[in-house]
Amino acid sequence: MNRKQRRALGRSGAKPGMGLAGTPANSATLAELVAAAAAQHQAGALSEAERRYRHILSLFPNHAETHSRLGAVLMAQNNASEAAARTELALELKPDLFEGYGNLAQAYMAMGKPEPAIQALSRALEINETEQVKDLFTRYLKDTRFTADKNGRLRRWALRALLQGWARPRELTAACISLIRLNPVVNDGIARADAAWPARLPAAELLGEAGAAALAEDDLLCRLLERDPLTDIGLERFLAGVRSAMLTVASGGAEAAGARELEFYSAIAHQCYVNEYVYALTESDAARAGELKSALTVKIKAGEPIPVLWPIAVAAYFPLHGVPGAASLRSQSRRQSWPPCVEALLVQQIEEPAEEQRLAAAISVLAGIDGEVSRAVRQQYEESPYPRWVISGAPAQSPTAERDDRAPAPAPDVLIAGCGTGLSTIELARQLRHARILAIDLSVSSLSYAKRMAQQLGLAIEFAQADIMKLDSIGREFDFIDASGVLHHMADPWAGWRILLSLLRPGGTMQIGLYSDAARRNVVAARALIAERGYRAIAEDIRRCREDIAAAEEPLLKSLTQGPDFFTMSECRDLLFHVQEHRITLPEIKSFVAAQNLTFAGFILDAATLRRFAARFPGRAALTNLDRWHAFEAEAPNTFAGMYQFQVQKPARRP
Numbered sequence: 237m238n239r240k241q242r243r244a245l246g247r248s249g250a251k252p253g254m255g256l257a258g259t260p261a262n263s264a265t266l267a268e269l270v271a272a273a274a275a276q277h278q279a280g281a282l283s284e285a286e287r288r289y290r291h292i293l294s295l296f297p298n299h300a301e302t303h304s305r306l307g308a309v310l311m312a313q314n315n316a317s318e319a320a321a322r323t324e325l326a327l328e329l330k331p332d333l334f335e336g337y338g339n340l341a342q343a344y345m346a347m348g349k350p351e352p353a354i355q356a357l358s359r360a361l362e363i364n365e366t367e368q369v370k371d372l373f374t375r376y377l378k379d380t381r382f383t384a385d386k387n388g389r390l391r392r393w394a395l396r397a398l399l400q401g402w403a404r405p406r407e408l409t410a411a412c413i414s415l416i417r418l419n420p421v422v423n424d425g426i427a428r429a430d431a432a433w434p435a436r437l438p439a440a441e442l443l444g445e446a447g448a449a450a451l452a453e454d455d456l457l458c459r460l461l462e463r464d465p466l467t468d469i470g471l472e473r474f475l476a477g478v479r480s481a482m483l484t485v486a487s488g489g490a491e492a493a494g495a496r497e498l499e500f501y502s503a504i505a506h507q508c509y510v511n512e513y514v515y516a517l518t519e520s521d522a523a524r525a526g527e528l529k530s531a532l533t534v535k536i537k538a539g540e541p542i543p544v545l546w547p548i549a550v551a552a553y554f555p556l557h558g559v560p561g562a563a564s565l566r567s568q569s570r571r572q573s574w575p576p577c578v579e580a581l582l583v584q585q586i587e588e589p590a591e592e593q594r595l596a597a598a599i600s601v602l603a604g605i606d607g608e609v610s611r612a613v614r615q616q617y618e619e620s621p622y623p624r625w626v627i628s629g630a631p632a633q634s635p636t637a638e639r640d641d642r643a644p645a646p647a648p649d650v651l652i653a654g655c656g657t658g659l660s661t662i663e664l665a666r667q668l669r670h671a672r673i674l675a676i677d678l679s680v681s682s683l684s685y686a687k688r689m690a691q692q693l694g695l696a697i698e699f700a701q702a703d704i705m706k707l708d709s710i711g712r713e714f715d716f717i718d719a720s721g722v723l724h725h726m727a728d729p730w731a732g733w734r735i736l737l738s739l740l741r742p743g744g745t746m747q748i749g750l751y752s753d754a755a756r757r758n759v760v761a762a763r764a765l766i767a768e769r770g771y772r773a774i775a776e777d778i779r780r781c782r783e784d785i786a787a788a789e790e791p792l793l794k795s796l797t798q799g800p801d802f803f804t805m806s807e808c809r810d811l812l813f814h815v816q817e818h819r820i821t822l823p824e825i826k827s828f829v830a831a832q833n834l835t836f837a838g839f840i841l842d843a844a845t846l847r848r849f850a851a852r853f854p855g856r857a858a859l860t861n862l863d864r865w866h867a868f869e870a871e872a873p874n875t876f877a878g879m880y881q882f883q884v885q886k887p888a889r890r891p
């Protein structure tokens with residue numbers, strides 16, 4: 237802040253504790269004045285609180301807390317730039333003023349400056365790691381792409397957020413990748429891989445002098461690789477090259493240099509398993525990987541010692557549970573002990589899928605499967621469960637301002653209709669520990685993944701196979717029903733929605749996620765390309781299709797590489813190759829809501845979109861006005877790129 241700005245804020249250079257006229261001020265008076273202003277502030281009388289804080293500052297121009305509080309009041313009145321300047325001044329006066337950093341971050345965010353917002357929150361975390369700051373940090377991180385990280389402070393906090401599960405890894409991935417790209421070893425490697433693509437570079441050229449060992453030093457990269465699909469085409473190309481280099485080392489019979497390097501290669505194998513081997517594969521790599529898999533099979537059968545890099549390299553190309561005899565790799569009788577990183581791969585790729593198969597046999601059928609479409613959709617999700625995830629985030633939280641009023645009643649009966657692999661179900665169950673949750677889906681492989689994860693977290697959720705179209709036969713009622721990303725895959729989404737409504741208690745809430753017609757023009761373009769090139773929903777064609785899209789100049793097609801679903805096989809199939817997909821408009825939703833006598837309770841959207849909407853259509857009532865949202869979407873068709881996600885309420889029974 238320069239001197240002029242400081243003067244404009246009233247910091248006149250008077251000594252602390254001196255009034256403007258230079259009269260000594262008395263500290264009891266200051267405390268009283270602050271308390272009175274704070275009372276107005278707390279009561280929501282913002283203009284009066286502002287007037288009082290300004291008055292205090294005219295008497296005590298160096299009172300840091302009052303500058304900070306004035307900043308908060310200004311922020312509450314949408315005056316972000318003065319709020320930021322006030323708070324900066326407060327922090328200059330008192331650098332350990334904890335609450336100042338949160339306020340400053342909010343002001344920066346409202347000004348569209350996420351990087352300094354995250355800087356401010358990192359400072360707050362260093363002072364006091366509260367749940368509130370952690371929550372703000374992860375929410376803001378989602379929309380931040382870093383261009384610098386002095387002293388590695390941001391990287392340290394991002395890594396901590398990832399390791400401690402402050403949010404779903406997927407929400408942190410893009411920000412973490414921007415930090416990883418600040419590592420010159422990675423960034424130079426990406427540039428080299430990108431420039432050569434689709435040709436692959438020899439390891440020495442790809443990795444430069446530093447080699448794989450330098451990549452192994454990047455903790456954030458390694459931990460992210462283990463936790464969630466990486467959603468960046470450049471990084472993907474680079475990692476595909478590194479995977480190929482690892483295969484060369486393993487096939488040549490040489491051992492990887494050290495424990496760190498092995499860990500790094502194992503992290504790549506974790507990543508490839510999680511993304512279901514979605515990376516483009518050259519013919520020669522496919523052949524070499526196949527040969528290594530056969531050689532591994534022979535050694536397993538013969539009970540011979542196995543080079544430690546072999547199971548890692550094979551696991552980066554095929555799931556280990558598909559390697560004949562691989563189940564014996566962990567058995568005591570083999571007398572070969574593995575480093576922890578290989579043990580972890582054996583758990584991920586052999587034990588966990590085996591456990592899911594055991595659980596699948598015990599999943600009950602609550603209602604049969606009805607019709608051709610449901611059967612085809614079931615088949616797709618049996619082969620390609622959705623979503624792919626390893627670690628859930630913090631307990632679910634809806635980002636709408638009004639969510640508290642609409643939260644389900646205590647000890648509610650909850651139905652998750654079309655729970656998939658259970659990510660949202662599990663986050664909800666962690667939030668509503670006392671709720672009775674029934675989660676249904678068509679796909680047993682999805683349900684068994686969800687069940688294994690729920691068991692791991694000690695959550696009692698009832699999982700069952702059922703078709704929504706048959707749920708009216710189960711004779712149960714619910715206070716809260718979720719159907720996110722499900723109804724648009726039914727033969728008649730409106731019929732499915734009506735059935736779910738028949739299970740909702742009067743006064744109950746339903747959360748729906750539906751594809752927006754306006755936001756999916758890119759998917760329509762991709763489906764046209766898929767039809768033209770005759771691609772089928774099989775791994776080989778999905779890889780080809782992804783390559784075409786990544787290489788496309790056409791912005792609509794190219795935009796698909798920005799969404800997370802592009803980066804795993806199942807999710808890409810879900811995104812572009814679905815056997816049944818309806819795209820919906822807001823007028824259609826509006827007429828359904830009216831016909832069913834429902835109350836539209838609002839969209840679940842990020843804060844920035846809600847702010848833009850409020851600037852275009854001010855007032856609380858506009859938030860639930862679907863005509864206003866329709867007009868807003870016409871102006872900004874990507875508003876609902878992540879679906880229309882909203883809640884509706886059923887009228888309470890008349891007394």
Ligand SMILES: C[S@@+](CC[C@H](N)C(=O)[O-])C[C@H]1O[C@@H](n2cnc3c(N)ncnc32)[C@H](O)[C@@H]1O
Binds near residue numbers: 654659677725726
């Ligand atoms: C895109 S996934 C969404 C999963 C989950 N709701 C989420 O948001 O992560 C769609 C899921 O809906 C399920 N589904 C589709 N039609 C269904 C139906 N008629 N009855 C039950 N489940 C259905 C599919 O099997 C699939 O697991």
